[in-house]
Amino acid sequence: xxxxxxxxxxxxxxxxxxxxxxxxxxxxxxxxxxxxxxxxxxxxxxxxxxxxxxxxxxxxxxxxxxxxxxxxxxxxxxxxxxxxxxxxxxxxxxxxxxxxxxxxxxxxxxxxxxxxxxxxxxxxxxxxxxxxxxxxxxxxxxxxxxxxxxxxxxxxxxxxxxxxxxxxxxxxxxxxxxxxx
Numbered sequence: 401x402x403x404x405x406x407x408x409x410x411x412x413x414x415x416x417x418x419x420x421x422x423x424x425x426x427x428x429x430x431x432x433x434x435x436x437x438x439x440x441x442x443x444x445x446x447x448x449x450x451x452x453x454x455x456x457x458x459x460x461x462x463x464x465x466x467x468x469x470x471x472x473x474x475x476x477x478x479x480x481x482x483x484x485x486x487x488x489x490x491x492x493x494x495x496x497x498x499x500x501x502x503x504x505x506x507x508x509x510x511x512x513x514x515x516x517x518x519x520x521x522x523x524x525x526x527x528x529x530x531x532x533x534x535x536x537x538x539x540x541x542x543x544x545x546x547x548x549x550x551x552x553x554x555x556x557x558x559x560x561x562x563x564x565x566x567x568x569x570x571x572x573x574x575x576x577x578x579x580x581x
Contacts, residue, residue, distance in 0.1 A: 407449040411477045413467060415459045415552050419484045421573075430454055432510075435467045438474070453477075458551060461536075464552040468559035479566045482556050485574035486534065486548040493532075497573045499548060501534035504569065506554040512561055514569055534571065548573070 412421050424434055432454040433442045443453075453475070457467040471480060486499070493499060505511040532547035536554030553569045560567035 402444065407451060407454055407476045408453050408475050409419065409431050410452045411471050411475060411480045412454045413457050413461070413464075413471075413480060413482045413552075413556060414454070414483075414484050415457050425454055432456060434458070435463070438470055443475075456459055457556075460551055461555045465554035465559060468556040472559055472563060472565060476497060477565060479568065480556070480560060481568045481570065483502070483570050484550060484552065484572070486550040486571040488573045489576075490547050491576055492525060492547070493573045495575065499532055499571050499573065501532050501548060501553070501569055501571065504534045504536065504554045504557055505546075506536045509554070512554070512557050514557065515566065532579050534569070 425432060429450075430452055431446055431450055434456045435458070437454070455471070457463045457466055468480070471477065488495075488497075501514055501517050503511050503513055504514060533545065533549060534548045534553055535546035536550055536552060548571060550571060553571070557567050558568065
């Protein structure tokens, strides 16, 4: 197992501020930084070393990969959790449902299996169980072999795959990924 050189044990990534209650998170004393802020030394500017760090990645593959590589090479936490929204392709899951994808893939890349066991209890939200297949795509087109679509998770998962950093993903169904979206 990798030695964690940083006091940061958990990094939570999300694409857009609209996906999390950022003011509430800040009011609890947790820092929220962007990749640009991190690259400019934003972590060093914090008054105290956090054990949990929230990072806004921005949307899409490049932002996700760049952020994940920075985390892997500079922060080296024990865990990374990607939180965000996804579209549901099957209409089996209601809007607002929280899901933990079991598998994740993108066009032209190998499918990755995700560990559905989180490093902490999920506040007795028993409805959150590992299920479904998430497809990460740069556009809203999808394949029928998936349950959910997002634009970032696979690209982060691929960076942490086969590394000592555990990667987890939890998504909230925000829409039905169909022609009406």
